[in-house]
Amino acid sequence: MSPAHRLGRSLARIDWLLLLSAAATAGLGLLYLASAGPGHFSAQCVWATVGLLALLVTVMVGYEPLIRYAGLMYLGVLVLLVVVFFLPAHRHAHSWIRLWGFSVQPSELAKIAVVLMLARHLRYKEDQATLKGLLFPAVLVLLPMALILRQPDLGTAALLLPVLVAVLFASGARKAHLAGNILFGAAATVPMWIYLLRPYQKRRILAFLHPQRYEVREAYQLIMSRIAVGSGGLTGAGWGQGRSNSLGLVPDRHTDFIFCVIAEEGGFLRAGLLIALYAVLTLLGLHAAAATRDPGGRLVAVGAATMIGVQAAINIAVTLGLLPTTGITLPLVSYGGSSFLATSVLLGLILSVGATTPPVLHGETFTGTPPGELPTRTRRGER
Numbered sequence: 001m002s003p004a005h006r007l008g009r010s011l012a013r014i015d016w017l018l019l020l021s022a023a024a025t026a027g028l029g030l031l032y033l034a035s036a037g038p039g040h041f042s043a044q045c046v047w048a049t050v051g052l053l054a055l056l057v058t059v060m061v062g063y064e065p066l067i068r069y070a071g072l073m074y075l076g077v078l079v080l081l082v083v084v085f086f087l088p089a090h091r092h093a094h095s096w097i098r099l100w101g102f103s104v105q106p107s108e109l110a111k112i113a114v115v116l117m118l119a120r121h122l123r124y125k126e127d128q129a130t131l132k133g134l135l136f137p138a139v140l141v142l143l144p145m146a147l148i149l150r151q152p153d154l155g156t157a158a159l160l161l162p163v164l165v166a167v168l169f170a171s172g173a174r175k176a177h178l179a180g181n182i183l184f185g186a187a188a189t190v191p192m193w194i195y196l197l198r199p200y201q202k203r204r205i206l207a208f209l210h211p212q213r214y215e216v217r218e219a220y221q222l223i224m225s226r227i228a229v230g231s232g233g234l235t236g237a238g239w240g241q242g243r244s245n246s247l248g249l250v251p252d253r254h255t256d257f258i259f260c261v262i263a264e265e266g267g268f269l270r271a272g273l274l275i276a277l278y279a280v281l282t283l284l285g286l287h288a289a290a291a292t293r294d295p296g297g298r299l300v301a302v303g304a305a306t307m308i309g310v311q312a313a314i315n316i317a318v319t320l321g322l323l324p325t326t327g328i329t330l331p332l333v334s335y336g337g338s339s340f341l342a343t344s345v346l347l348g349l350i351l352s353v354g355a356t357t358p359p360v361l362h363g364e365t366f367t368g369t370p371p372g373e374l375p376t377r378t379r380r381g382e383r
Helices: 003-012 016-036 038-061 063-068 070-086 106-122 132-149 154-171 175-187 189-196 199-209 220-231 258-291 295-319 337-355
Strands: 097-099 102-104
Touching: 016 038, 016 258, 016 337, 038 063, 038 337, 063 070, 063 106, 063 295, 063 337, 070 097, 070 106, 070 132, 102 337, 106 132, 106 154, 106 295, 106 337, 132 154, 132 175, 154 175, 154 295, 220 258, 220 295, 258 295, 258 337, 295 337
Parallel strands: none
Antiparallel strands: 097 102
């Protein structure tokens, strides 16, 4: 089957509501990026085009071949996460690899690799219902997470734990075991605070708890963001008319804090629309997971949907002052090629799961047993 024919068959079964919701989210992002960072608008249009191509290629290839080679992708990402420490830092962080005029953020690629690797490991496993079975999946996530924390990139690292919990839950892990792991992770924040967090990251958390004490430096961005969101009211000040945006009062308003620009200039109506679009993307991703009978596809869709939904929720919560500043982008909206590309591939994985019909064996839908382990039918009288 030719690639064009394969793509045509996939598009015929694609979830157009999910695709249109993603397009509306990206379109809203481009609209307000033109107001918040007009100098970055053309570059973001290029990345939006590249992201669309990446989404289509992912749908055409399908999630199954990507799961098959997830191990190589995972090891490659780990290598890149180590390589960044030997390169010059950018804004006090070793997060970027610059090649031929482009910048690549390996931590964004880690999102895809972790989702695929968890699906590859857990799709035919049955021991995740035991504590011992949870150990290796936890190691798969903690390795890239530790490297990302050392960059330091607290926001991206924080995304991986909810994805781990969601995928383990979807694979059959017990709630009591997951709750115990969550409590263990909460207890691990103490040594993380002591040994991993940089001084400025600690000040950001303290500024969230006591904004008045740090309002001149660490809490300034948080305070100005809340003022911008509150000044938008119901309908907003109008595109390009936001005072905080036009005067540049909110740092990083074209990346991590673009939601405050949307709330200030578009008001609650546009901000609420964006939140609704993220809810639709997440729920449709979980619906694709529930609809498929293939265990690998189910885990991929759960991981990808959780990654997108949690990332959007954390970014918006930071902008509203409900969480400490973490430096995490708003999917499909914030300026940034690596983030846009990673989100596009995750959406492509969800669409691929929804567009793929599991194989039928012996008149029944394939439910997850590897072909090499299918039980053989015994003849009458055989034991």
